[in-house]
Amino acid sequence: MGLAASLSRFVQNSRHIISISYKPTQLEFNKSAKIIILGIVLIGVLGLVFAIMISLIVTGTLSMI
Numbered sequence: 001m002g003l004a005a006s007l008s009r010f011v012q013n014s015r016h017i018i019s020i021s022y023k024p025t026q027l028e029f030n031k032s033a034k035i036i037i038l039g040i041v042l043i044g045v046l047g048l049v050f051a052i053m054i055s056l057i058v059t060g061t062l063s064m065i
Helices: 001-020 026-059
Strands: none
Touching: none
């Protein structure tokens, strides 16, 4: 497959994706934003808990804080 054919296929696929996509409603956007923020906070809290646990195991104190 040549470069021209690959580029043509990419443009065709891009047009297809754009034609089937839509702008989310305000409700959909808010739900997505809340889920994403919750996931970020959850990962941050888990990271902090693991960091505290590792700090306690390695040094015996909360030296990281």
